[in-house]
Amino acid sequence: xxxxxxxxxxxxxxxxxxxxxxxxxxxxxxxxxxxxxxxxxxxxxxxxxxxxxxxxxxxxxxxxxxxxxxxxxxxxxxxxxxxxxxxxxxxxxxxxxxxxxxxxxxxxxxxxxxxxxxxxxxxxxxxxxxxxxxxxxxxxxxxxxxxxxxxxxxxxxxxxxxxxxxxxxxxxxxxxxxxxxxxxxxxxxxxxxxxxxxxxxxxxxxxxxxxxxxxxx
Numbered sequence: 739x740x741x742x743x744x745x746x747x748x749x750x751x752x753x754x755x756x757x758x759x760x761x762x763x764x765x766x767x768x769x770x771x772x773x774x775x776x777x778x779x780x781x782x783x784x785x786x787x788x789x790x791x792x793x794x795x796x797x798x799x800x801x802x803x804x805x806x807x808x809x810x811x812x813x814x815x816x817x818x819x820x821x822x823x824x825x826x827x828x829x830x831x832x833x834x835x836x837x838x839x840x841x842x843x844x845x846x847x848x849x850x851x852x853x854x855x856x857x858x859x860x861x862x863x864x865x866x867x868x869x870x871x872x873x874x875x876x877x878x879x880x881x882x883x884x885x886x887x888x889x890x891x892x893x894x895x896x897x898x899x900x901x902x903x904x905x906x907x908x909x910x911x912x913x914x915x916x917x918x919x920x921x922x923x924x925x926x927x928x929x930x931x932x933x934x935x936x937x938x939x940x941x942x943x944x945x946x947x948x949x950x951x952x953x954x955x
Contacts, residue, residue: 741882742825746840746867748857756843760825763818767847774852778814786811790850808850819848829869833903835886836948839941840867859942861935864891864918867945883907888949890935891918897931901952912953925953 745757754769764779777787785796793807794800802810823844830837839857846855858865866889871882884903890896896918900911914927932950937943 741871741884742829742869743871744826744829744840744867744869746843746857746865748862748865750858750863754843754855754857756840756847758822758826758840758844760822763822765822767843769852769855772852774850776811776847776850778811778818780818784814786814788850790852812850815848815850819844833869833884833886834948835869835901835903836867836941836944838944839865842941859937859939861892861937862890862942863893864889864896865945866890888945890931890945892931892935894931894934895927896921897928897949899928899949899952910952929953 742761743759745755747753747755752769752771754767756765756767758765762781763784766775766777768775773789775787775789779785783797787794787796788807788811791803791807793802793811795802795810823841826837826841826844829835843855843857866887868887870885870887872885886901886903887899888901889898895914895916897915898911898913898921902908902910911923912925912928913921914924914931915921929950932946932953935942935946937946
């Protein structure tokens with residue numbers, strides 16, 4: 739069974755990107771300049787792309803528009819959304835990683851109403867969370883390792899973290915930048931950023947607390 743991976747990227751200018759590669763599905767949702775695109779691929783020949791008006795069914799060579807298009811894509815989503823949400827939830831159980839933000843974004847995206855989507859906290863300018871399936875750098879057996887990459891930009895600079903979830907081959911990294919361009923290793927400044935970041939948003943509290951737990955001695 740394919741290992742689940744995901745990506746969430748949010749910008750203050752309204753750009754949003756969500757990618758989920760689950761065991762049987764590959765989902766992409768993007769939002770830019772007030773326009774969204776939702777695409778879904780599955781192991782049982784689902785090949786769909788929907789932009790809010792037009793649905794392209796690449797497997798059945800069919801194009802639908804308007805209410806017919808929306809009804810068709812919602813029908814497919816209703817059949818698979820529970821499986822995808824469950825796989826994302828299981829990642830938290832298996833790897834103890836923050837998934838509240840992704841879960842909420844998926845639930846909203848599945849309704850196909852981008853006006854309701856809210857990704858950034860009021861103190862955040864940028865957020866990037868990427869759960870990867872990488873090949874181990876020091877393994878000759880093409881061992882796949884899970885890494886969680888988190889970048890967060892705020893009023894007091896930017897941080898980047900790479901957390902190794904299932905290997906001891908590589909060390910975790912914690913980078914800080916005051917200008918969000920030139921990053922360097924500094925656990926002290928990384929921690930200072932987390933300490934100074936104030937929020938009541940439970941999804942961001944989960945991310946901040948997770949990162950704090952990873953830099954504790």
